[in-house]
Amino acid sequence: MRNFSVSKGEYDDIEAITALYRRVAAVAGGLARAVDEIHDDYVDNFVWKSLKTGVIVVARDLKTKKIIGEIHAYALGPRVFEHVLGELTIAVDPDYQSIGVGKAIFTELMREIREERSDILRVELIARESNAKAIAFYEKLGFEREGRMTNRIRSVGGGFEADIPMAWHRPPVGESF
Numbered sequence: 001m002r003n004f005s006v007s008k009g010e011y012d013d014i015e016a017i018t019a020l021y022r023r024v025a026a027v028a029g030g031l032a033r034a035v036d037e038i039h040d041d042y043v044d045n046f047v048w049k050s051l052k053t054g055v056i057v058v059a060r061d062l063k064t065k066k067i068i069g070e071i072h073a074y075a076l077g078p079r080v081f082e083h084v085l086g087e088l089t090i091a092v093d094p095d096y097q098s099i100g101v102g103k104a105i106f107t108e109l110m111r112e113i114r115e116e117r118s119d120i121l122r123v124e125l126i127a128r129e130s131n132a133k134a135i136a137f138y139e140k141l142g143f144e145r146e147g148r149m150t151n152r153i154r155s156v157g158g159g160f161e162a163d164i165p166m167a168w169h170r171p172p173v174g175e176s177f
């Protein structure tokens, strides 16, 4: 049985989400931001935008109630992008990775979009090329690579690496997911 729960994120979760992002950012090679770039206003901004225009899902340890995973995506702003959710970010506590938390919260985010947000036709994200675990995971969830942004990411320790834009498209009516 799973030792965590999955539910919609709330505004009151901001402090716990900030702490989670700092724990995840402390491990290089995952999130684009470093620990000192996880500001309160960064988290405040994405939680608000996701609550107002997008989707936000959290996972909690059943025993401690600590937030151990979070995923969100939100509208980009201009009306021409009203059918798109972007800026998708997922973070799972390093102590809870590889036990199914990421899959559970991502599956719930996509369920909500499929079933409750028929206005959304496209979901986009970007992953660094070396994050092979994340890219393989997104492909399993139906995301497709849409190109390769050469030298977009400055690597820790020098040099650059590519960023991979990926997207999920709502299948035309009548086709299965």
Ligand SMILES: CC(C)(COP(=O)(O)OP(=O)(O)OC[C@H]1O[C@@H](n2cnc3c(N)ncnc32)[C@H](O)[C@@H]1OP(=O)(O)O)[C@@H](O)C(=O)NCCC(=O)NCCS
Residues within 6 Å of the ligand: 024, 029, 030, 031, 032, 090, 091, 092, 093, 096, 097, 098, 099, 100, 101, 102, 103, 104, 126, 127, 128, 131, 133, 134, 136, 137, 140
């Ligand atoms: C990427 C991340 C969100 C995945 O979450 P997770 O809870 O560790 O992943 P899960 O246990 O749910 O596994 C999901 C999939 O990831 C892959 N995966 C998991 N653990 C893996 C490992 N140790 N090695 C390779 N692939 C692995 C598998 O494809 C797995 O799918 P499967 O179970 O159907 O085989 C998480 O590791 C994380 O937060 N990493 C740091 C931040 C980050 O990289 N964010 C994404 C930036 S684009």
